[in-house]
Amino acid sequence: MQAQPALRQSSEISTDRHDPRDDWHPEAQKLRARLEELYGEQDPLPTAAGAWCTRQKSAHTRRAYARNFLRWEAYARGAGIHPLQAKLPLADAYANHLSQLPGRGGGFLSPSAQAQALAAAGSFYDYAIRLEAVALNPFSHVQRPLVDPDHSPTQGMTPEEVERLITIAREWAPRSYALVTVLYLLGTRIDETLTLNVTDLGYDRGHRTLPLRRKGGKRQLVPVPPLALDALERYLDGRAEGPLFVTETGERWTQTGVWKHLRVLARRAGIPAAANIKPHTLRHQFITDNLAESVPLERVQDAVGHTDPRTTQRYNRRRRALDDHPAYGLAARLAARLQSEEVSRDA
Known part of the structure; x- marks a missing residue:
């Protein structure tokens, strides 16, 4: 029989303990810290939620899940119920609450945003069941909003508007121009x-490239065309390190900052x-724009990292539903008849 290694004496064992939670992603640590402020360090919720959050594959997903979980937590707390004690009636009420929340650009929260919020909450409880922190998932039987797979809520622009936006960005600042051309x-x-x-x-093989981390954590190397490369090099002006896009103070540019800046440029572009x-x-x-130029769907799909071609196609359907709507033809024929009648009366 092989000899077992001798155990170290207690005096040889380090008393320094490493907290595994220190290895979590920043988004998970931030979520845990917020929940500890509300429930204390001894409550199991902060650790359960943080552990669930850090398992998500991308920073984008972790931020979205944390944001949606805090929305659900606030609702449960407002009802006087600890999230780990929530049942189906509260989850049903929360789903109805989501449908009445205001969305961006007016109206109510979109069905897809509602579905994402419910999916995030349900995902947490699936994980909590594995931890034996809860017995059942209160969101398992909540009715999800109907999400049209062919609908894209993003409003598009005409080619002329895109050109005006790029022109204004170029005139505004090198950083603005580099950002808009890359996007x-x-x-x-x-x-x-x-x-x-x-x-x-x-x-790589004659191409200047950027490595993108797509949804789900997968990586994709994409080429940087000459126009975007020139804009980037002018903006970087020899800078060789740090975030690609920074603020005036040298910090990484935030999504909120970019949103605001793009709208300033869009207003200036009329x-x-x-x-x-x-x-x-x-x-x-x-x-x-690529689909309008007859670039094959599968090439566009690969370029943007969509796993399902239907996701890519829905953008095109929205454009065609407007550009090719029969209302335009009907209106043109009616206008022609009305003009003809008016000419006849004048004659």
Whole structure:
């Protein structure tokens, strides 16, 4: 029989203990800290929620899950119920509450946003069941809102509006121009863009490249076309380290800051929908403008990292539903008849 290694004497065992929670992602640590403020360090909720959050594959998902969980937690706490004691009636009431919340740009929270909030809460309870922190998932039988897979809520622009926005960005500042050209010409998501560092700008087989971390944590290397590369190099002006896009104080540019800046540029460009412009608008334009130029769907799908071609196609359906709507033809024929009658009367 092989001899077992001798146990160390107690005097040899380090008394320094490492807290595994220190290895969590920042989003999970922030969620845990917020919940500890509310429930204390001894309550199991902060650790359960933080452990669940840190398991998500991308920073974007972790932020979204943490944000949606805190929304649910606040609702449960407002009802005087600890989230780990929530039952189906409270989850049903929360689903109805979500349907009455205001959304961006007016109206109510979109069905997809409601579905995401419910999915996040349900995901937490699935994990809590594994931890034996709860016995049942209160969201298992909550009715989800109907989400149209062919609907894209993002408002698009005309090619002329895109050109005006890019022109204004170029006149405004090198950083503005670099941001707009990267978002439009590469079709990137804003979180993929803002997590990039200067050192990520690479070279592969004659292409200048950027590595994107897509949804789900997968990575994709994309080429940087000459126009975007020139804009980036002018903006960087020899800077060789740090975040790719920074503020005037040298901090990484935030999504909130980019949203506000794009709307300033859109207003200056005279775009009618300036109040609703967002970073995703330029990704939307990348997809619809390429499809309008007959670029094969599968190539556009691969370029933007969609796993399902239906996700890519829905952007095109919205454009075609407006551009090719039969109301235009009907109105043109009616206008022609009315003009003809008016000419006849004048004659």
